[in-house]
Amino acid sequence: MESEKITEDENKKNEEKADTQQPTEENPTTPTAPPTTKLEKQTPTDGDWGFNGRLAFAITAAALGSSFQHGYNTGVVNAPQKLIEEWIRTVAHNRTGEVVDQSHVTMIWAVAVAIFCVGGMLGGCITGFVAERFGRKGGLLLNNVLVAAAAILMGAAKAAASYEMIIAGRFLIGINSGLNAGLAPMYLAEISPVHLRGAVGTVYQLVITISILISQVLGLESVLGTETAWPALLAITAVPAIFQLATLPLCPESPKYIMSNQGKELEAQRALTWLRGSIEVHDEIDEMKSEVEAARLVPKVTLREMFLNPALRIPLIISSMLMIAQQLSGINAVMFFSTKIFKMAQLSEEHAQYATLGMGSMNVVMTVVSLVLVERAGRKTLLLVGFSGMTVVTFFLAISLAYVEGAGIWLSYICILLVISFVVLFATGPGSIPWFMVSELFNQSARPAATSFAVAINWTANFIVGLAFLPLQEVMGGYVFIIFTIFLLLFVLFIYKKVPETKNKTMEEISSMFRQRSYQ
Secondary structure (H helix, E strand, O other), X not given: OHHHHHHHHHHHHHHHHHHHOOOOOOOOOOOOOOOOOHHHHOOOOOOOOOOOHHHHHHHHHHHHOOXXXXXXXXXXXXXXXXHHHHHHHHHHHHHHOOOOOHHHHHHHHHHHHXXXXXXXXXXXXXXXXXXXXXXXXXXXXXXXXXXXXXXXXXXXXXXXXXXXXXXXXXXXXXXXXHHHHHHHHHHHHHHOOHHXXXXXXXXXHHHHHHHHHHHHHHOOOOOOOOOOOHHHHHHOOHHHHHHHHXXXXXXXXXXXXXXXXXXXXXXXXXXXXXXXXXXXXXXXXXXXXXXXXXXXXXXXXXXXXXXXXXXXXXXXXXXXXXXXXXXXXXXXXXXXXXXXXXXXXXXXXXXHHHHHHXXXXXXXXXXXXXXXXXXXXXXXXXXXXXXXXXXXXXXXXXXXXXXXXXXXXXXXXXXXXXXXXXXXXXXXXXXXXXXXXXHHHOOOOOHHHHHHHHHHHHHHHXXXXXXXXXHHHHHHXXXXXXXXXXXXXXXXXXXXXXXXXXXXXXXXXXXXXXXXXXXX
């Protein structure tokens, strides 16, 4: 009986408690379970929301026509190097009538390779101006003028017996690639939903890896890597430009650019509705308006302001260090001179080319994997895993290359395995994250100037590695990779201490985080 009485009392208490939770006239704000609505289901936590055919089309149009230039023209000079050097020797001999020294030919070829990075630096420096003056989409479309000029110069160089035309063409396509490296990630970041921003940003690096692999395949002797066909190999760079000119005009300009720079809220809403395939875009529009209003409270951000303002200086340093880390990791030393590295590992010419193709294939596969991982594991985690693994690999690669000549064939295979492991680790995060993280760390008013600076830093580091690797390799042999090991170790420490996690964070949350840091 006693237990029944206690149970009865408890039931009464529960009923009274339930009654107090019902909305009444005296207590109209009492919380109740909100009804499930169609809009509520469309939250960023539900995986597929925000991704649709139109967004995929815009991503393809922007990335394929831009980052293809970056990757293809990085890798295309690898396979036909000997053929083009022999042609340069012939052209120089016909001009002077004298025997041309190999060092002179090597110098001309080195300039032709390195001028691509010089153009990239220039393109990076003017990214901010182009992005603000012509828009993200407009800048990408206008940039294809440089591709057309470069393709004509490089494709006609042999017929004109002018290696200077190759150098000029490489310089122009370098400017194009430098601009693309800033404009494309900026456009991709600004058209993406927050929860897909990392995955969409990774697409830029994915297309780079695919285009490098295509350049390696087309450069084979059985395809276009022949004495008569190599000009066509260089001129193929016009194809993705034609694709972009046919597709990107069908896509809208970045809604954030329309809202911030043109002040057209209705046009921004239309662009966002097209990209999302839904009229339920009010929350994103409100967030853009808040960002624009916050930006109006401060003067227009210049590069000088970024260095003086701690809340901007911190993310600028982080962006720049990630760009330097990407290049001084040694990835372009491996990409530019992969065939030579495999020859150092005692492989034949033919086997070295096939090993390079295997490396390029793994680069593509792992970049696809990183596209999924970046929204699950986060940016910082993938950067730490990638750079830490590369530190270990470069150390063992240096040791292996130093002793490969006196060892058996087994050590050659270990060298190949280490190089492919290096590329795999690079593709998991360090290859893609620095490109789009610049856009994540800065708000709309600071993004163009910050992107210009970071991209210029990236191409400068790229140029230094491309220029210094071969002379250092001649002096140090395989031990040259010890230099990269030391750099990588320093970058791992920097990322662990200074780089924040930006996964699923809005621009306001990220900006607030840096404001708090600047006052600490």
